[in-house]
Amino acid sequence: xxxxxxxxxxxxxxxWDRLKSNYLLQKIAQAIFVVWFVTxxxxxxxxxxxxxxxxxxxxxLTLAGVSPEDARNxxxxxxxxxxxxxxxxQYGTYLLNTLRGDLGxxxxxxxxxxxxxxxxxxxxxxFSVGLSLMITFTLGIALGAIMAYNRDTWIDHLLSxxxxxxxxxSPILIGLLAILLIGVxxxxxxxxxxxxAMSPGMKPEFSWDFIADIFMHVRxxxxxxxxxxxxxxxxxxxxxxxxxxxxxYVTVARARGLTDARILTAYVGRNxxxxxFTRLAISIGFAVGGSVLLETLFTYxxxxxxxxxxxxxxxxxxxxxxxxxxxxxVVFANLLVDFVYGWLDPRIRIAGGEQ
Amino acid sequence: xxxxxxxxxxxIEYATRRGKVQAIRNVSFDVKRGEALALIGESGSGKTTLxxxxxxxxxxxxxxxxxDILYRRQDxxxxxxxxxxxxxxxxxxxxxxxxxECAMVFQGALNAFNPVLKIADHFRDTAKAHGALNGxxxxxxxxxxxxxxxxxxxRVWKSYPHELSGGMRQRVLIALALLLDPxxxxxxxxxxxxxxxxxRNIMDVLQELRSKLDFSLIFISHDLSLAAELADRVATVYAxxxxxxxxxxxxxxxxxxxxxxxxxNAVPTLSGHKDDLTSIPGSPxxxxxMPSGCKFHPRCPLADEQCKTREPESEFAAAxxxxxxxxxxxxxxxxxxxx
Ligand SMILES: Nc1ncnc2c1ncn2[C@@H]1O[C@H](COP(=O)(O)OP(=O)(O)OP(=O)(O)O)[C@@H](O)[C@H]1O
Ligand code: SF4
Ligand SMILES: [Mg+2]
Numbered sequence: 001x002x003x004x005x006x007x008x009x010x011x012x013x014x015x016w017d018r019l020k021s022n023y024l025l026q027k028i029a030q031a032i033f034v035v036w037f038v039t040x041x042x043x044x045x046x047x048x049x050x051x052x053x054x055x056x057x058x059x060x061l062t063l064a065g066v067s068p069e070d071a072r073n074x075x076x077x078x079x080x081x082x083x084x085x086x087x088x089x090q091y092g093t094y095l096l097n098t099l100r101g102d103l104g105x106x107x108x109x110x111x112x113x114x115x116x117x118x119x120x121x122x123x124x125x126x127f128s129v130g131l132s133l134m135i136t137f138t139l140g141i142a143l144g145a146i147m148a149y150n151r152d153t154w155i156d157h158l159l160s161x162x163x164x165x166x167x168x169x170s171p172i173l174i175g176l177l178a179i180l181l182i183g184v185x186x187x188x189x190x191x192x193x194x195x196x197a198m199s200p201g202m203k204p205e206f207s208w209d210f211i212a213d214i215f216m217h218v219r220x221x222x223x224x225x226x227x228x229x230x231x232x233x234x235x236x237x238x239x240x241x242x243x244x245x246x247x248x249y250v251t252v253a254r255a256r257g258l259t260d261a262r263i264l265t266a267y268v269g270r271n272x273x274x275x276x277f278t279r280l281a282i283s284i285g286f287a288v289g290g291s292v293l294l295e296t297l298f299t300y301x302x303x304x305x306x307x308x309x310x311x312x313x314x315x316x317x318x319x320x321x322x323x324x325x326x327x328x329x330v331v332f333a334n335l336l337v338d339f340v341y342g343w344l345d346p347r348i349r350i351a352g353g354e355q
Numbered sequence: 356x357x358x359x360x361x362x363x364x365x366x367i368e369y370a371t372r373r374g375k376v377q378a379i380r381n382v383s384f385d386v387k388r389g390e391a392l393a394l395i396g397e398s399g400s401g402k403t404t405l406x407x408x409x410x411x412x413x414x415x416x417x418x419x420x421x422x423d424i425l426y427r428r429q430d431x432x433x434x435x436x437x438x439x440x441x442x443x444x445x446x447x448x449x450x451x452x453x454x455x456e457c458a459m460v461f462q463g464a465l466n467a468f469n470p471v472l473k474i475a476d477h478f479r480d481t482a483k484a485h486g487a488l489n490g491x492x493x494x495x496x497x498x499x500x501x502x503x504x505x506x507x508x509x510r511v512w513k514s515y516p517h518e519l520s521g522g523m524r525q526r527v528l529i530a531l532a533l534l535l536d537p538x539x540x541x542x543x544x545x546x547x548x549x550x551x552x553x554x555r556n557i558m559d560v561l562q563e564l565r566s567k568l569d570f571s572l573i574f575i576s577h578d579l580s581l582a583a584e585l586a587d588r589v590a591t592v593y594a595x596x597x598x599x600x601x602x603x604x605x606x607x608x609x610x611x612x613x614x615x616x617x618x619x620n621a622v623p624t625l626s627g628h629k630d631d632l633t634s635i636p637g638s639p640x641x642x643x644x645m646p647s648g649c650k651f652h653p654r655c656p657l658a659d660e661q662c663k664t665r666e667p668e669s670e671f672a673a674a675x676x677x678x679x680x681x682x683x684x685x686x687x688x689x690x691x692x693x694x
Pocket of ligand 3: 402403404462543
């Protein structure tokens with residue numbers, strides 16, 4: 001027996017071809033590219049632009065009486081990069097550090113690593129933003145579908161007006177109203193109870209007490225998140241459902257004698273929610289952005305709160321780290337949504353992108 | 356044998372912004388057991404409305420104001436048929452009536468399939484809704500039907516709708532219509548929006564199905580030549596009324612209604628010269644402001660005073676030949692010389 005061995009050609013070009021034909025790989029590559037791009041832009045803005053944050057830091061230190069030499073050394077220590085090295089080398093070290101999860105140290109809370117600061121607050125933002133998105137998405141879909149199915153009845157009018165109003169009012173206003181009404185006027189919940197992500201002395205563990213406590217702290221924030229975003233979900237689901245109800249395949253499904261329940265779920269519901277998944281990706285970014293305002297308002301110690309504080313104190317390493325982490329989170333959340341979407345819509349699944 | 360479908364005095368109204376319109380006006384006809392009845396008429400004459408009325412899938416602004424529809428399921432043994440008064444059905448029994456007794460394949464049904472479900476799922480859903488076949492026997496029957504409509508059953512069964520061409524989808528829908536063995540199938544312009552070869556292919560499939568299986572057919576079209584090919588009887592519809600109804604030979608060889616004569620003259624023949632092609636002048640009436648008397652009179656070369664003031668009733672020109680025209684007896688002689 002002779003075995004014929006063929007030379008396997010696996011150069012960059014064939015790799016590229018494979019990448020292009022694989023939806024999954026393509027999306028992952030895209031996500032990685034975005035994260036790299038944002039990381040680099042942050043670096044050059046903070047480090048390389050004239051009047052950049054590091055130069056200002058050195059200046060500040062010198063003004064405070066530190067010798068220029070020492071100032072440069074201190075700055076290097078703080079940001080974890082040698083400021084006297086040429087820029088490309090600094091950039092290289094920066095990328096390596098970032099990959100290792102080393103995001104430098106906070107200017108203000110001296111000695112504290114940025115990564116540690118973020119790890120402390122990130123779970124709370126993921127928890128509150130994630131939970132509120134889940135609630136708004138499901139509730140918005142359900143209410144939107146109810147509106148569409150009861151089109152032009154009093155239920156529809158009531159819900160539509162409510163949704164349009166909520167959609168028009170800004171989240172911060174809803175937040176202020178919530179504090180005023182719930183905390184001050186009706187005194188339903190003491191304002192101090194709303195502070196922080198959990199009560200002082202509470203230990204993060206898997207117990208009813210702990211879960212009850214974090215929900216007690218997040219409830220008003222959650223309510224504000226939900227109220228400020230649910231309006232547009234309801235309206236969009238309504239119009240999407242109405243459009244789907246007019247599709248031929250729904251009429252044909254009726255002609256085929258399918259049960260109403262089957263038509264509602266597999267024919268109307270599934271198709272009407274498809275466009276909303278695309279929006280889910282966008283709104284993840286918005287929710288994270290909104291958390292800066294709302295977490296500050298409710299002194300909820302999440303990423304948004306940390307960022308607001310860092311901006312106030314001009315704590316650049318922290319800002320940089322938060323940007324990086326939130327971008328990464330949003331990009332990968334988008335990736336997840338993309339996959340769910342591709343899995344839900346066979347037309348995307350196969351073609352990879354377009355129909 | 357009794358007719359599979361008996362429609363009597365059916366009137367269907369739409370509530371539009373400009374007022375009420377009667378899209379179907381006092382229509383009566385039978386579909387005999389196993390026959391194919393073609394409904395022919397211009398756009399807007401009410402053909403689709405009639406089909407939707409039978410399966411009660413009219414849009415919300417439509418209302419059936421009068422009439423009876425009787426459907427009869429009967430086997431060849433001559434046992435008394437199962438009679439269903441379609442218009443009295445509600446809820447679950449209406450749902451069961453649809454597709455199991457009477458399947459309607461819609462006009463332009465290229466979007467008839469749920470884009471997120473496979474063809475197999477569409478068969479499964481349909482069977483399940485009627486408590487019919489499942490599992491292996493469903494798959495066998497489904498694939499058998501797909502073969503009957505000349506599709507590669509193995510491949511199509513596992514496909515998503517968007518992976519099939521328009522002509523293939525149309526054939527899948529016809530196969531799906533046969534799944535529960537209905538005795539009546541309504542095909543609303545099954546070949547419009549398809550190219551001429553695909554159209555040919557579907558007509559062949561339909562003819563083959565008619566010879567192999569046992570069902571009655573209402574074939575809706577505005578194309579007379581397709582009707583001639585497939586139908587046993589032809590009804591011409593004008594402004595919501597059946598103006599002439601007879602067997603296919605009579606309609607083509609000896610039409611008596613001026614509208615039918617006009618339609619037949621308007622069909623271009625391969626041998627005919629261009630000068631012979633006479634189309635009907637004018638356009639179908641506005642249903643909101645319907646003309647007085649015979650609704651065809653503004654376009655009819657024979658219209659006289661009586662036609663303008665009084666609407667004719669349906670009469671029998673022969674045993675199985677209905678016509679609705681004051682002057683049917685002379686129409687043919689006069690109009691022949693026109694051409
Ligand atoms: N949803 C509707 N609302 C109001 N009027 C309607 C509606 N659908 C149909 N009509 C009216 O009913 C009449 C008959 O329409 P229908 O669709 O039954 O005609 P058709 O013979 O099937 O025409 P086509 O050959 O174009 O399919 C039309 O003149 C139209 O004005
Ligand atoms: S009734 Fe008069 S107008 Fe109407 S079709 Fe007959 S001849 Fe023409
Ligand atoms: Mg039609």
